[in-house]
Amino acid sequence: MTDGFNRNINYLRVSLTDRCNLRCRYCMPEEGISKRSHSDILSLEDIYEIVRAAVEMGFSKIRLTGGEPLVRRGVTALCRSISGIDGVEDFAMTTNGLLLPEMAKELKAAGLMRLNISLDTLDPDKYRQITRIGRLSDALAGIAAAEEAGFTDIKLNTVLIGGFNDCEIPRLVELTEEKPYQVRFIELMPIGNACPFDDKAYLPIHTVLERVPALEPVQSDGGVARLYRLPGAKGTVGLISPLSDHFCSGCSRLRLTADGCLKPCLHSAEEIPVRGLHGDALKERIAFAISRKPERRCPLSCCERSASARDMNRIGG
Secondary structure, three states, X not given: OEOOOOOEOOEEEEEOOOOOOOOOOOOOOOOOOOOOXXXXXXXXXXXXXXXXXXXXXXXXXXXXXXXXXXXXXXXXXXXXXXXXXXXXXXXXXXXXXXXXXXXXXXXXXXXXXXXXXXXXXXXXXXXXXXXXXXOHHHHHHHHHHHHHHOOOOEEEEEEEXXXXXXXXXXXXXXXXXXXXXXXXXXXXXXXXXXXXXOHHHOOOOOHHHHHOOOOEEOOOOOOOOEEEEOOXXXXXXXXEOOOOOOOHHHOOEEEEOOOOEEEOOOOOOOOXXXXXXXXXXXXXXXXXXXXXXXXXXXXXXOOEOOOOOOOHHHOOO
């Protein structure tokens, strides 16, 4: 389907839960969130019905997110159901990876195609600092488990934070030399709990090219990241610039929150409830959400906060 600005909207990002087994400083409060009852969030059956309706309307890319999607009970069965929908061409998940040692093989067997795994630092102390409660060794074990399970298109997501991990840019890029990873650097966004960071934290994405001048541009894979490669490297480096150089003109996404609202734009407070709708009424509401996509997001900078009414853990990465 196309929106009012002739963009093809074919990508649905589905938040399975607000909950997470980490407390990343740019994503959620230190105390976490109050646990919701099952009656407050979409059931797995609801999620499947919404995804199936979207695919019937022309969506072909589905991504499961959270919070942390792997803490949602029944996620493997949901993956099996979604992968069986005719028309799903790209089926991925964004995860912190901590539960992959136990779950990667069954997720692969259930039809999940791709994994994005969060990795903001290679320093154990910094990993504990940014996640508040996590261990780097667990994240690295998750990446290894994903490889062992047969996932081949692994992307490692690094939120670029000045004064925290910018000194690690060369080391993170070096991960692509011997492994076919795509290490993706993403500009810190002033949304929800990211706002307490000072202005020095908001580095433009070209900082990566300044720190690693050997990177050479390569052809895009169709996503929002601009791709680069070290000479002779097996993997690539992706640069994602939601602040310094927005990609709204190519946005193809809707987001579904765990409590059943469609967000036409990540940085807008507008949300369209779909919970409890079925059949044609559900498809009409999805079409309405597409029609509400703005031409571009609100102004964003270290001084201009996102208009979104939620923290990132309540939207989905």
